[in-house]
Amino acid sequence: MxxxxxxxxxxxxxxxxxxxxxxxxxxxxxxxxxxxxxxxxxxxxxxxxxxxxxxxxxxxxxxxxxxxxxxxxxxxxxxxPRFVLAKEGWLTGVTGLWMLASAWSRQPLTVPFTRLLLEGRIGPGRPRWEVMWELPRFRRIWRVCTVLWGIGLLADAAVRVVMAYTLPLDTVPGLTAAQYVVFVLLMQVVMNVYLVPSGVYNQWSRLYEPLRARQRAGG
Structure with missing residues (x-):
C-alpha cells in the first residue's frame, strides 16, 4: 500500500x-x-x-x-460524558492554535500535508518542493493558507464544543461526523478561492517566473 x-x-x-x-x-x-x-x-x-x-x-x-x-x-x-464528546472540539481548537503559531515558523504546518498531495503536480517541470520553497511568493502563499486553516479550525472547534454541551448526548457523535464533511468541503472552497488566483496551479503564472528563467538559462 x-x-x-x-x-x-x-x-x-x-x-x-x-x-x-x-x-x-x-x-x-x-x-x-x-x-x-x-x-x-x-x-x-x-x-x-x-x-x-x-x-x-x-x-x-x-x-x-x-x-x-x-x-x-x-x-x-x-x-x-459531555467533556469526552467535546474532546474533538478541544483538540481542533488546540490544532488551530498550533496551525496559527506555525505560520511564522520555518515550515508552516500546512506544508507537509499539502506536499503529500501536490508535490510533482504543480510548477514548471514539476520540481520538488525544496526548489519551489526558495520562491518568496510561494512561501507566502502557504503561510497565508496556514492562517486560513488556523482560523477555520478555531471556528470549527467552537461549534463542536457548543454542540457537545447543548445537544442531546446521542446525537453529538453523528453530527460531529457530518460536520467533518461540511468543514472539509468548505475549506476546500476557501483554499481554491485563494489558491487559483495566486497562480499555484498555473505553471505559466508570475509566481513561477524565477523558475522558468532558471530553466531557460540552464537550457
Missing part, C-alpha cells in the same frame, strides 16, 4: 471508527460516558501503526494521541 493510500485509510478509520464504535457500544448497553470514552481512543491507531511500521511515531500522531489520552483522563476524573 502506498503512503498516500495508507494516510487516507487511517483518516477514514479515525473519522468513522469512533462513531461506529460509539453507537455499537450504546446498542450493547454501555452508558454514554463509557461509550464516548472507549470510542475516543480509536484514533490512537495512528500512533500504533507508526510504531509498528517505522519503530517511531510521527510527531502529529504523538501530539494527537497525547491530547486524546489527556482529555480521556480528565473525563475519568470528573465523570462528565
Amino acid at each position: 502506498t503512503r498516500r493510500r495508507r494516510h487516507r485509510l487511517l483518516l477514514l478509520v479515525d473519522l468513522a471508527g469512533p462513531i461506529a464504535l460509539y453507537y455499537l457500544l450504546r446498542l450493547a448497553g454501555q452508558d454514554v460516558h463509557a461509550a464516548a470514552l472507549i470510542s475516543s481512543l480509536v484514533p490512537g491507531l495512528d500512533l500504533v501503526t507508526a510504531l509498528v511500521r517505522r519503530r517511531r511515531p510521527e510527531a502529529v500522531a504523538v501530539f494527537m494521541t497525547v491530547m486524546m489520552l489527556g482529555s480521556a483522563l480528565v473525563s475519568l476524573l470528573n465523570g462528565d
